[in-house]
Amino acid sequence: MNGNVLVLAEHTGKQISEGTYELIGAARPLAAALGGVVEVALLGPRDLAGQLGGAALIACMEHPALTEYLPEAYEQALLAVLNERAPRLLLMSNATAGLDLGGAMAVRWQAPVAAYVIDLAVEGGTVVATAQILGGKILAELELAGERGIATVIGGIFPAAAGQVEASQGEPGPDLVDVAPPAGLDELRMTLRQVVEPQGGDVDITAADLLVSVGRGIESSDNLEIVAELADALGVPLSASRPVVDAGWLPKTRQVGKSGLKVKPKAYLAFGISGAPEHLEGMRGAELIIACNTDPGAPIFSVAHYGTTVDLFDLVPALTERLG
Amino acid sequence: MRVVVPMKAVPDLVEEIELTPDETGIDREYLKFVLSEWDAQALEEALLVKDATGAEVVAVGLAGDPDIDQALYTALAKGADSAIKITGGQDGVLLTGDRAALFAGYLTGEPADLVITGVQAADDMDGQLPPMLAARLGLPHVSVVVQIMAGEGTVTVRQEFAGGILHELQVSMPAVIGVQAARQAPRYAPISKIRQAMQAGGLHEVAAAPAAAGPAPVVRRMYQPQQADHAEMLTGSADEVAAAIADLLRARGLVKG
């Protein structure tokens, strides 16, 4: 039994995702403690291996069914990789792929799985994963005992930099191993018909240096203009948490969070946002976070650098006047 | 077409959650339980499939879930054709692995064309139900779905990714779908209709078929997160706070002047 940690790489077809680097970075100390190395499962374009310098080995599989992410294809492929590489621990992100595959691998690969993981450690040879549940109110320490385990990890917690190591000059890069595509990839029971991009691609909030963000505390779409004025005055885009987008007050392209976009601006101003874990996942990487919420117990204050309980309806006009 | 909607009761998140003395579980004594919000979305999407195709919708729960009767009667009030309670499992809210075993046992005896359930629950720390259930039954599955259109022998679903990107997939039935959100907000079931459903009876109990659960993680301990960090709070009048914020932004060169 080896002590390897296998990371499932996520990619857009051209680019390895930031989440993958976070997983690789998290995997390295675990692999070291388990007496193994970090391996990456790369399903799809083999040439992306060049972006994965931080791994010791890359298990590649190419097949027409793997050009785009497809749940059943990735499940068959990943299972084949797991059977061949037999790692001690499988790490995946807790995003769509993890939600598709974590439970499936648990059954098919016969391994315990921990979800919503925000911390990982090895204690006495046992992998311990900390899961964040019940809206972030409770943390559970889970032991993944036995020969193997799976953890699906929340994005934005582990630093990506730790996984983006380039191989130094003269040192060999990661080994590349090709895994044979399983027969199941030719007998899939689902097909990808089309990819639908979201509408309203007017503004790319991920490119902004400064974001003015609104949450449910704004109370009505009428009041949006108060905050929009501030955003205009600063010359920056308006972004929002999920409830505002769900209510139709702003388009989906402005949504910050787990099912929206991840942003890392130099400054993030949050007005009336309580800070549910899904939202924090999308913005906790910002350099400067200033949160305005009348509830002093709002979770946003645990990630914000500065905060205030002054009413946003008083603060925003004051800011607009000052900065406009 | 037969659509089965497995449902789970979870603690009402407006409550303060307390732990058992040994800190490996949640103290359920005073907690109110509600239907998992993703299962409510799944039920709504299932009812929309029924509206479009005339499919039969069966809501299924586990007898050990607290207050699950309420959720099942509500499903009937909303238009589900029948409601099943699986008995014989352990009491209390079970780990997903055990739930998957129980639901899979039921579905093996009473197969469905579509299993539609919530993509996750607030407390499923050992993984999500849809993929586990599908793997046990050997069925194709898709999670994080926001729309289900049933056709002849296949369903077309939309799977959501970060940033609002959607993949449209065609999946052959039978299949398991994990719903993130229905096409529209779940319909409202007025209390009067729920009470009518209760009076009409209509909850069928079915004994669990024995099945082994797979390997599961062990809960070592649970705890409430301590806020290690906290924002530095700015106090004063709106003007004073605005001034402080403006200074912070200027210091980083983000605003002029």
Next chain:
Amino acid sequence: MAIRILAASAIVAAGLAFAAWRLLWLARLVRSGAPAPGRLTGLPSRLGAELVEVVGQRKLLKRWQSGLPHALVFWGFNILLLTIVEAVGDTFVSKKFAIPLIGHAGVLGFIEDLFTVIVLGGLIVFSLTRVADSPARRGKKSRFYGSHTRAAWITLALIATVMITLLGYRAAQVNTGDFPYGSAAFASRGVARLFQPLGVSANAGLETFFLLANVAVIMGFLVFVTYSKHLHVLLAPLNIAFSRRPRALGALGELPATPAAGSSGQLDLLSWKQRLDTLTCTECGRCQAACPAWNSSQPLSPKLLIMDLRDALMSQGDRPAVGPQAGSSPATPVPDVISQDVLWSCTTCGACVEQCPVDIEHVDTIVTLRRQLVDDGRIEPAIQQVLQGDAQQGNSFGKSGRMRARWTRQLGFTIKDARREPVHYLWFVGDFASFDERLQALTQRLAHILRDAQVDFGLLFDDEHDDGNDVRRIGEEGLFQMLVEHNMAAFEKASFEEIFTTDPHSFNTLRNEYPAHGLDKPVLHYSQLLERLLGDGSIPVQPLGLRVTYHDPCYLARHNRLIDPPRQVLRSLGCDLVEMPRHGLNTFCCGAGGGRIWMTEGERDSERPSENRIREAVALGVDHFVVACPKDFVMYSDAVKTTGNTERIAVIDLIQLVERARSSPAPALEAV
């Protein structure tokens, strides 16, 4: 003579036949409505209402500029019925016909002439009113916006013609010698002088002409009445007789049950009384002018709602509502007569009911239609969430029920638990005063005041649930029943003599609707309790000398006629009260009632009712706006900010005033 009789008979017969046929059809429309129990109980008060509201024109005279002319025309109309009797007698009996007993007393002639002139004068005033308040010019600001103005002008013309032909007939009679009255009949005699030069035989012809014309116009008017909004002349006395007594405010009426099948149209829901309401509507627009929703550019006008129901009712007629065709797939729902937007705009403040001169019960009808929306699940997600949370946790704030009494923790003393020990007063705090952070401070202050005054009071703590007043008015009757059952069980386990509450909405339902479920203890609003305590010296105070205005909460003043206690409190505190124009029974709603406070606001192109109200107060030059309701406190505090009046006026509750007055020296009023 024979031609006269024949002609008149033909006209009268035709007129009566048309009118009767139409009235029978309308009666069928009304009777096919759902049952409306309790409309014949309490005969004495119904007879009283006929005297006061119909004969006495009480509600009309509330706005005397149009009310007085109307009263005069109405009384004139009734008195001039005598002239119709005389005309009929003259046509069919003899030219010497006299009403028995009264005969041809000169004073009768005077009275008839006097009222003919008064009616004509009244018609001129009505015409001027319609020109001054013309919807063509004033748009939605006119109370006649949406009313059938052409029918109104026709009505005025017809009545004028009745008067003119009457005068013409009497004048001609003077000249032919048939006129039975003396010189006191000044108008008839005056006009007679104009006709005199034409000669006797011409006048005889004129007499016949004007008589027949009078009869014809009256018959024509009768038929016109049965086909127009002027139907109210026949239906108003009926509608008032069958109305809820003393008024359709406070508790909801016994509304028709929502039928089980979901495909009935809105019209099928209406009871016969609600149908009669729609036919009685005079289109006067007083309800529309008073409505806070209409005044803030929301789509609801109580008048237009009633008129739309009437129009739909008339066009549906005898045909049943389109329902499921035999053997077809799920029935297509009948399109709504009244749209959801309109129905959800209502705050249930009752200003419409208060104004209506013919006792139409708008709020009851709106809630009836809302019940169907709720039954069909057609409510916006925001309200659904509130209702689901309410069903789950017993409060409309979406918070854990166990948090309800959190505010008691920082008091520094323990409040008695009415579940464990007997208390005199049970304090039913209400959702807002318990859960809203801004209001918890006020609630705590009241607790201190009561404790210092040694009042024996206790709470139900987290056994208190939402009183259900607004849940009921949203239309979720099942949830209301559930909340009442829970609260009644809690009341039964506790031991107390009286209940007081901080919230007028709680006050309304506890006082008016809970007794039917077994509550038999007196219910007070906290202003009444403060009045008591200040009155008997339990709270010693120093006069504040502040210049204030006071906003009457709708559910206190209009629904429950509680206008004086808060004013007495202000007097006891030495405050100088300057009344806003819309005060007391005419108070202007803050906009939060009827579940509106739970709804997401849409686009707004005019100011909110609460902002409108703050402007009304600021115009008085006072610097304090006193409230006695937690929702008012929240709504008006926000409105002061959004209208930019934070420097000019401050919103304060009675509790804060009492607190300030009782300590000496008086500290500055702390911001809440």
